[in-house]
Amino acid sequence: MKNIQLLKSVLSKHSGECEHSIVANDTTSYELFFVHGKLETVRKAKHSSAQISVFVKHDGKLGSGSFVADESATEQELESKIAEALGNAKMIFDEPYELPCDDNQSGGVIPSNLGGRDEKQVAADIAKAVLSACTQKDCGINALEVFVTTRVNTVLNSKGVDKSQTKHTVSVEVIPTCNAESESVELFETYEFGNLDEQAIIREIAARVEDVSMRAKAVKPQEKIDCPVILNPYDIREMFEELVSDAQYSSVYLHTNLHSVGDKWQSEPAHDKLTITMRGIVDGSPASALFDKDGTSLCDKTIVKDGELVANFGASRFAQYLGKEATGALGCIDVEVGNTSISELQSTPHLECVYLSGLQVDLYNDYIGGEIRLAYYFDGEKRIPVTGIAMSGKLSEVLNNVTLSKEKVVSGSYSGPEKIKLGKMNIF
């Protein structure tokens, strides 16, 4: 951000009355939008802004006030915003905590093979890879969006923290479509990568095109299905994101956590036991980061061991309130793989979900479920594409009946078993 020096200069005038932090983000994005394989829109976006927080100790408490400054902010505007934030801070009576100090970790570039590559060519190459992957008769890619993004995140504070991290990512939204005789059907697929592997994209899209051709043939089962359910990486991620949110220090401090350290997520595991580690960096994950918005360097933490919650995690403020070690706001969920191969998971009757309208995971209501738009039902002999059904179960019972594949995948913030089989699900 160009005017970060101005920000530092204006804030330094208030060093006697407050501590401060600056979280600046500079984002550049190059984007292509295709319809039926034709280029519809080309976009280039550059955006910079900074969130400034001031912290005032008063009456034995701590108050904070925040505002956002953009590139156009003048010294006078910044002075005015700081004055308002200081006024706001003096009305807040939170328990005191300290800003993180400089830990001599300066940041850097999050490992990625995207760095230094021409964004226009990267976007064009991805588009070419996706569109070339669709070779099936009657199938096509109705819509494709490609985003090539570079984000530079800088954190400074009045305790000496001054670090930056650069992250390169690619996001893709793809709509594979099959125009069958009876009807036209589609799937909705989104991907975000920290590394670019064009061949992997081609393989993935080809597999989804195969799936969409099966959706055209999918039927509503005539009889009730009663078997375990296999989830794909996207829905596995949804499930674990909801589960781990309960283990954050902030949830504990606000008494909104359902489970405490020592509680068992799996009270009577019939198959695999869950072990989950929150990580800062996972190779290829777009959720990877070196430090969080406080500037705390991220420190990996195993939070669930053999089905038992063994630790919480989270940012500096709530860690201090609880007297715990700050891990930083860890964004990557790493689930230990199991011992069963995918082919073994698939060898007995099961329902393998390909496309859900959205997996609903409700920790408080002990619920997991969703509407199934495409799944493969394996009855022990045949693999039948099915649609028009839904599933639900008691989350606590389902967690006692998970089987984890030994094959591993990275999908967004999740890394872990590529497939998970869930027992005790009701299909209707």
Add this chain to the structure above:
Amino acid sequence: MAIREFLSSRVEDCKRLVELLGEKFAYVSVLGCDVTTKNVLVNRRTSRVETDTDSDKGFVVKLSNGRAFFEYSADDVRGDVNALAQKILSEAVAADCLNDSMIHSRPVADEPLVKDFVRENDFANYTNAQLLECCTAIKDDILSKSENVVNAAVMLRLLDVNKLFVSKNRTLTQAYTWVNGIMVANYREGEKMVGVREGECSNLLGEVMKELPKKADRLVKKAQKLVAAKPVTPGVYDVITDPSVTGLLAHEAFGHGVEMDMFVKDRALAKSYMGKYVASPICNMRDGAASTLSVASYFFDDDGVLAHDTQIIKDGILVSGISDLVSASELGTEPTGNGRRQDHARKAYSRMTNTFFERGTDKLEDMIASIKHGYMIFETNNGMEDPKNWAIQCVAEYGIEIVDGKLTENYVSPVVMSGYVPDVLKSISMISDDFIVEGAGFCGKGHKEWVRVSDGGPALKLRVKLG
């Protein structure tokens, strides 16, 4: 001109940019955004006042020359406009290998109009201290109602929108505000915890600060009921939706399905159902920034098209879709004022605004009395559309069992409603004569591009699968 200095001082820069780029492109527009926000949040153990932490300040230039559309988003246009124009021409381009694969688009209409739109607001009447005091008092009131309330959070979210649109023939400005008041309680009884919420919204801050505190009692009583709620036994039931769930149904069933960029992509089955019955003949549905006063009631959209009031379903027949400038250009239709961006750094798509079923003639008590066994379901949690194949999933926070025409004390939660859109809409047999539109929602396009929307309507009686 009632917009703030950030935009008013840059009108001439925008006009100059349009002029310069107009030498190369047949259509050029510049949208300027200056959206400021204020969030005041108080919960049991922490508080904060944040200014502009989800604000939007910047410009987006849109270009068309009969082929693809090009956009360039920047934080500012002030300064060397010639240099900026050159930068746009060199950076908002495709790799050479894509030049032959661009669409062909129709010329974009640019009807002359110069106008400033303003909706008065009362934000200046209240200090941050008063907002904090209001939230703190409500939080304390909620906590005082039961020892089982483990946390209470109260938030006021103030939105203050300024926008500027400049093209060769149009210079438009708009200024309007919106306020959402939200209260949430976490309630614990033994091992069971529930989260409940209530909200109030208006274009006037004073209105929200007056009405929100009245809902604290209802919030805690609801938590006391829901902590004992059981899952619903999966099956097909006669169901009555409250206005919130009615709105979710409108939004997911036919809102997304008539966003006409989906027509261009052949992603919406509705395209081939224009003029056909898609719902019960007693159903009427609308969308539009000008259709009611709520969170999405702007005066012109992010393409500079004036707000519309669009009838989507008339007497059960699908009669219109909603479009942004690009999709209308590709389809050869008139844009309906539904071009919206999450912020200046994002693309505009065809998006919903205020979407609702129109009121009917039935009394709610008669609707309940008509059900032998079923549920009345309340409060939107989330939903997911499937415009191509018309599957639908709507998640409600809770339901109350109806037995022999009466609401019981049996609460169920969560409630997932799913089915095939025409089956669900054609099953609508009664529509109440009351009407509420709630302006607290956010809507994504797929899993991104979040914009503020409202939806609602009356209560509907229908037959649907719950699970």
